[in-house]
């Protein structure tokens with residue numbers, strides 16, 4: 001009996017993780033990656049004389065799938081966590097405010113701590129406190145994060161805390177972001193308690209650290225001193241013996257008619273083209289009706305936001321303030337081009353240098369494309385100008401790097417999970433050998449993408465193992 005075979009299209013973390021599991025299980029694995037390097041959004045590139053993460057620089061520690069894969073790949077000893085004394089500042093009213101203690105994903109779990117911060121006005125705090133008494137939020141299938149938070153906590157707190165913590169992470173507009181798909185913790189909190197504040201406090205008591213908890217007793221994030229791309233390098237090493245093809249963009253699926261499984265680990269708009277244009281096993285042009293048409297419609301309905309990132313190395317002697325936090329979050333209402341500014345050399349010990357600091361300035365989110373209309377030089381000018389007005393510095397950068405990420409962040413709009421379930425049903429009907437996996441579907445964070453890739457690999461293993469069927473047998 002020949003080994004089962006899988007063709008994986010896309011060599012980002014999703015494709016390579018699925019490849020790793022199926023390779024370990026003895027499958028014949030082929031991976032096609034369009035680019036000349038592995039990793040997709042996960043990569044490093046130089047800033048001056050050192051490599052610096054160009055996409056993600058961290059992944060959530062609390063969700064175990066990232067940590068578990070690192071353990072399996074022997075990277076456990078290399079993991080590190082942020083060391084900044086202050087988790088982050090929020091920029092509002094032309095001032096920096098420490099992220100109030102006790103907030104979780106921007107939701108306050110302790111109103112006394114919120115009152116110690118000047119970020120939210122007394123009227124805004126009283127409006128947020130009304131959440132404790134308000135009638136339960138009416139049950140709706142999948143409201144937006146913004147709709148629910150505005151209803152429970154009021155506009156001021158939603159704009160100044162929920163938007164930067166949930167919206168900016170997803171490069172999204174919270175008023176168009178699915179509660180169930182993008183903020184499942186908030187949805188869970190509202191299932192346990194009519195009050196969002198009490199519900200999140202209960203979750204915090206049971207799960208501990210989360211994004212936006214400034215009093216975390218265990219790491220919220222992990223990073224890797226050699227860059228997150230260390231995970232990619234190790235996965236590729238483990239795939240020795242598999243057929244790994246770089247610079248191999250796939251344009252149709254018909255050439256894979258003999259594969260036992262085809263995993264599309266590419267952006268949704270690419271998956272849509274591949275499924276729409278595939279001629280299938282019969283060799284006839286694709287029938288654009290029924291499940292194929294519906295799958296293509298659902299895939300192409302997933303919208304994307306683009307971001308740009310500028311990393312600068314600045315001389316410490318030119319700075320007017322001590323960089324004592326992971327960085328600054330800029331709520332949409334601040335009007336800034338920047339959504340966040342990460343003080344990389346304060347956040348991570350491995351980026352520290354005696355005479356200079358390393359700062360990443362991120363711009364762009366759904367509905368705000370100003371960054372994309374600027375040339376690299378103009379973008380650097382704009383974001384450095386904004387940074388200068390907030391922290392003050394008077395010397396030019398030692399080194400600068402601009403990375404553009406067009407159409408990089410899939411947007412989970414309300415109803416996302418239902419559309420995803422329908423998509424998977426149509427694909428199963430079209431051809432059960434085909435699956436889609438990666439950031440557009442089951443969570444955009446690295447641990448969520450890893451978990452989904454392993455689940456997908458597991459489904460193909462299950463389909464083959466107990467009662468093998470198919471052309472090869």
Ligand SMILES: Cc1cc2nc3c(=O)[nH]c(=O)nc-3n(C[C@H](O)[C@H](O)[C@H](O)COP(=O)(O)OP(=O)(O)OC[C@H]3O[C@@H](n4cnc5c(N)ncnc54)[C@H](O)[C@@H]3O)c2cc1C
Pocket residue numbers: 009010011012013014015032033034035038039040041042054055056057058059060248249250251265266267270307309405408409437438439440444445446447449
């Ligand atoms: C700037 C930025 C910062 C981020 N920060 C964080 C963070 O701090 N923490 C975190 O957890 N997550 C973060 N994320 C999200 C996370 O990096 C991504 O969700 C994740 O890496 C996506 O992995 P993927 O494999 O699904 O997709 P991708 O990495 O997009 O991989 C898809 C691959 O498919 C390839 N491809 C496309 N078309 C074809 C084709 N026709 N044929 C063959 N190959 C093709 C692409 O070249 C690409 O390599 C960030 C993302 C970005 C962009």
